[in-house]
Amino acid sequence: MSTKERNWWIVAGVLIIVYALFPIAWIVSLSFKAPADIANGQFLPTVFTWQNYSQILTGDAASLFLPALRNSFGICLIATFLACILAMFAAYAIARLNFRGKKLILSTALAVAIFPVISIVTPLFNLWRLIGLYDTWLGLIIPYLSLTLPLSIWTMSAFFREIPWEMEQAAQVDGATSWQAFRKVIVPLAAPGVFTTAILAFFLAWNDFVYGISLTSTNAARPVPAALGLFSGASQFEDPTGATAGAAVVVTIPVIILVLIFQRRIVSGLTNGAVKG
Amino acid sequence: MTTTVPPAPPTTRAPAHAAPSGASDRAKAEQRLGWYLAGPAFAVMLLVTAYPIGQAVYQSLFAYRLTDPENRRFVGLNNYAVVLTDAIWWQSIATTVLITVVTVAVELVLGFLLAMVMATALRAIRPVVRAAILLPYAIITVVSAFAWQFAFDLNSGFVNSWFSWIPGISATTDWFGSFGSSITVICLAEIWKTTPFISLLLLAGLAQVPEVLQEAAKVDGATWWQRMWRVTIPNMKAAIMVALLFRTLDAFRVFDSIFVMTAGANGTESVSFLAYRQTIARLEVGLGSAVSVLLFLAVVLIAFGFIRGFKVDLSQARGEK
Numbered sequence: 188m189s190t191k192e193r194n195w196w197i198v199a200g201v202l203i204i205v206y207a208l209f210p211i212a213w214i215v216s217l218s219f220k221a222p223a224d225i226a227n228g229q230f231l232p233t234v235f236t237w238q239n240y241s242q243i244l245t246g247d248a249a250s251l252f253l254p255a256l257r258n259s260f261g262i263c264l265i266a267t268f269l270a271c272i273l274a275m276f277a278a279y280a281i282a283r284l285n286f287r288g289k290k291l292i293l294s295t296a297l298a299v300a301i302f303p304v305i306s307i308v309t310p311l312f313n314l315w316r317l318i319g320l321y322d323t324w325l326g327l328i329i330p331y332l333s334l335t336l337p338l339s340i341w342t343m344s345a346f347f348r349e350i351p352w353e354m355e356q357a358a359q360v361d362g363a364t365s366w367q368a369f370r371k372v373i374v375p376l377a378a379p380g381v382f383t384t385a386i387l388a389f390f391l392a393w394n395d396f397v398y399g400i401s402l403t404s405t406n407a408a409r410p411v412p413a414a415l416g417l418f419s420g421a422s423q424f425e426d427p428t429g430a431t432a433g434a435a436v437v438v439t440i441p442v443i444i445l446v447l448i449f450q451r452r453i454v455s456g457l458t459n460g461a462v463k464g
Numbered sequence: 465m466t467t468t469v470p471p472a473p474p475t476t477r478a479p480a481h482a483a484p485s486g487a488s489d490r491a492k493a494e495q496r497l498g499w500y501l502a503g504p505a506f507a508v509m510l511l512v513t514a515y516p517i518g519q520a521v522y523q524s525l526f527a528y529r530l531t532d533p534e535n536r537r538f539v540g541l542n543n544y545a546v547v548l549t550d551a552i553w554w555q556s557i558a559t560t561v562l563i564t565v566v567t568v569a570v571e572l573v574l575g576f577l578l579a580m581v582m583a584t585a586l587r588a589i590r591p592v593v594r595a596a597i598l599l600p601y602a603i604i605t606v607v608s609a610f611a612w613q614f615a616f617d618l619n620s621g622f623v624n625s626w627f628s629w630i631p632g633i634s635a636t637t638d639w640f641g642s643f644g645s646s647i648t649v650i651c652l653a654e655i656w657k658t659t660p661f662i663s664l665l666l667l668a669g670l671a672q673v674p675e676v677l678q679e680a681a682k683v684d685g686a687t688w689w690q691r692m693w694r695v696t697i698p699n700m701k702a703a704i705m706v707a708l709l710f711r712t713l714d715a716f717r718v719f720d721s722i723f724v725m726t727a728g729a730n731g732t733e734s735v736s737f738l739a740y741r742q743t744i745a746r747l748e749v750g751l752g753s754a755v756s757v758l759l760f761l762a763v764v765l766i767a768f769g770f771i772r773g774f775k776v777d778l779s780q781a782r783g784e785k
Contacts, residue, residue: 199581200589207596210656211603214611217620228625228635277505285491286498292506299509301713303763305736306756307512309743310519313530333512340505394604396720397736401744412606416724428620435607442602450595453602457661458668 211439218432225428239433248418248430254406255414256438262324262410263392266331271385273332274339281340282347293341300337307333308401315402322403327410330398335388342387345459346380383456386445393442411438517760524754530747543754553755555731556738557762562647563734564715567654571711572704574655575662582663583670601660609724612653616640643730650732653721658714662707669703670696709770713763735759 213230218239220232227233243252281289311330312321320326350373358368399413409417411434418431446453524543528536547553578597585593600608614620616639627633639645673696681691697704719736726732728741739759743752 196581196585197589200585200593203578203581203593204596206656207599207660210608210611210615211599213615213622214607217611217614225620228622230622230626273505273508277502280498280501284494284498284501286495288499288502292502295506295509299513301710301763301767302513302517303717303736303756303759305717305719305739306520306760307516309739309749309752309756310516310523312744313523313749314516314519329512332508336505336509336512390602396604396606396723397740400723401740412604412720415604415606415610428614428617431610432614435604435610439603439607442604443599446598446602447595450591450598453598454594454664457601457664 214432214435214439218429218436220429220432222429239429240437242430243434243437248434251406251414251417252411252434252437255409255411258324258327258406258408259393259410259412259438262327262331262408263389265324266328266335266392267385267389269328270332270335270339270388271343271381274336274343274384275381277340278343278347281344282350283352293344296337296340299333300341302333304334304395304397308397311398312401322405322408324408326402327398327408330402331392331395334391334395338391339384339388342384342456342459343380346383346456347377350376350380379452380456383449383452386449386453387456389445390442393438517757520753520756520760523749524757526750528748528750530749539750543750544758546751547754547758552733552738553758556733556735559647559732560716560718560734560736563651563654563718564712566651567658567715568708568711570651570655571659571662572708575659575666575707578659578663579666579670582667597660597663599660600657601664603657605657605720606724608657609653609721612649612656612721613640613725616649640726640729643732646726646730646732650718650721650725653725654715654718658711662711665703665707665710666700669700669707672703673699705770705774708774709767712766712770716763716766717759735762 216231217225219235219237220227221234221236221238224232224234224236242248277292280286281292307330315321315326320329352373354372354376355365355368358372359365363371394412395410396412396416399410400416403409403413415431415434415438418427418434525538525540526536527539527542582590582593582597616623618624618636618638618640621639623639624633624635624637628635637645639649677695677699678691681695686694717736718734719740722728722732722734722737723740728734728737733741735755736759739752739755742748742755746752
């Protein structure tokens, strides 16, 4: 590659980075603006202030934001965990066993994944009110499975297919018990796939908005995206812009940490499940 | 194409009737074990989708308002007639289709460019580019919608003051005051957020194009452009189609950005938003269910259209061999 060509690729790469980071940088910058500064028409604040963060973490918006943060973490982690356990068994069967119905299960997963969430939320809204699941953690965990489970099944079976299962037998031939063979050979090989799937499933659950605003009404179960949507609706504080930006930054931090640490795995998980056959 | 699928034991491959009874038992046991393991996940998936959609179909046949349960009565297909003859429905369909077509078309081109850069980008900057590109994908849609809304907002935004040199944009340009400009901002936000997903799928597709073919074309004197159209793109057709299918279906369900940015004002209401407004906000369960069912049918139609029309090989998408 000539130096000139090289420089062009670097420019292109930098352009992509700017493209990806610009809106994030903007909301971060906005979150450091004082109320008087919000309308300054500039990208950066004239004076940096932590005011918005103290408002959502200890101030008058904390009663809306902190419970939502707790709900989001709790509900998403439980939904991710359940989906991964269920998907692990299913994916093992799909990758390893020969049984009729394999195709049916994978097609169902695909169908559920493309399902319009809003079509599920309407009937659930009624049903949950009837049976008392409205505005509860469980009332969100169950529908979140419809988001996380299909993706988990695909992604995990794609990962499991690539595991050299013969190694298990090889270990047994070498004198390992079947439990040892499983624990020492198969688990370390399967763990990265399970882990990657868990991250992707968590992103999906964490991102949910439709279920969040439709199936909750109080701090008992309302997740963060729904609470964010309400910031602007509620007139608890004068201008919700700064507080919303602050809250948006706080909920983005876990996502950024996960992306930075596990970027390679996330990419392989995303593309494995979808394209590589 | 998975080449690492463990070879199935020969006994299970043999036709059951020809196999010795032991092998057939083994096949049966494997069959049973398969369903024991995969059954729970399958049942949960059905439970959380098939049941609600069945319920929605049922409810769509009633005139039913949650605030007025006494007057719930069977009206047959009347709700559908009401929805399908209402201008609001067709407006929401038009808006949804517009957003879908614009965003998917732009994302495909942009995503392809990003994939090309990532595929050829120098080793040194590749991890940085990859991490950066994952951020829009991983960020909450509502957060992205707020970021874009605040940027264009009359009060908090910087766009008006930055771009005031462009004719038509001034300090008082209200982006969310009319249909065209609102849709533009909604599309921009959607494009920013979801292009990375497409580009990653296309990147994986690019990696599957055999290097030999590229070399051969080069030796034969094909220009860069010819190689692109005759070698690269035909060879990654499957990846392109899968990416298109997923994104189209996803775009057709657009809700979060619209909710945050315009709340459906100025004709920016999407089908999902209409269904939400009918059921959750107005408690018109019968009508809302009818809209939900119609949306569901539309999505099914699109999926089938893709699979039949473009011959998308879904076994590729499922990781089936």
